[in-house]
Amino acid sequence: MKTMTFLIVEDNAGIRRLLRRTLVDTASAIWECTDGSDALAAYEEHRPDIVLMDIRMPLVDGLTATRQIRDYDPSARIIVVTDYEDDDLRAAAFNAGVRDYVLKNEISNLPEIVAFLAS
Numbered sequence: 001m002k003t004m005t006f007l008i009v010e011d012n013a014g015i016r017r018l019l020r021r022t023l024v025d026t027a028s029a030i031w032e033c034t035d036g037s038d039a040l041a042a043y044e045e046h047r048p049d050i051v052l053m054d055i056r057m058p059l060v061d062g063l064t065a066t067r068q069i070r071d072y073d074p075s076a077r078i079i080v081v082t083d084y085e086d087d088d089l090r091a092a093a094f095n096a097g098v099r100d101y102v103l104k105n106e107i108s109n110l111p112e113i114v115a116f117l118a119s
Contacts, residue, residue, distance in 0.1 A: 004118055005029045007048040009039045011057045019052055022110050036065030043069045050114050051078040063096045070097035077117050
């Protein structure tokens with residue numbers, strides 16, 4: 001049953017396609033941004049159920065974009081999806097307001113993670 005909406009904020013087109021394919025069975029809509037600089041406007045426009053946020057992007061990083069979205073909507077559900085397995089970065093992400101931190105090599109677990117967050 002496709003009931004959730006997603007916003008993917010990721011500068012790598014290949015990763016965006018992979019995220020889209022991973023979530024297509026649970027998504028009624030998926031929107032994309034290529035940088036954190038567009039994330040808040042896209043969030044305001046679409047009000048997705050879940051945001052999938054990369055951390056390192058060229059203009060505005062994912063932690064800054066996460067803080068902007070959470071300032072706008074404290075109930076926003078944001079999951080970091082990153083290559084960086086770093087305890088300090090993980091702590092900074094949770095301090096910025098993310099709900100989960102997923103490594104890109106664990107993307108196959110996303111359907112279960114988003115189902116848990118949506119419940």
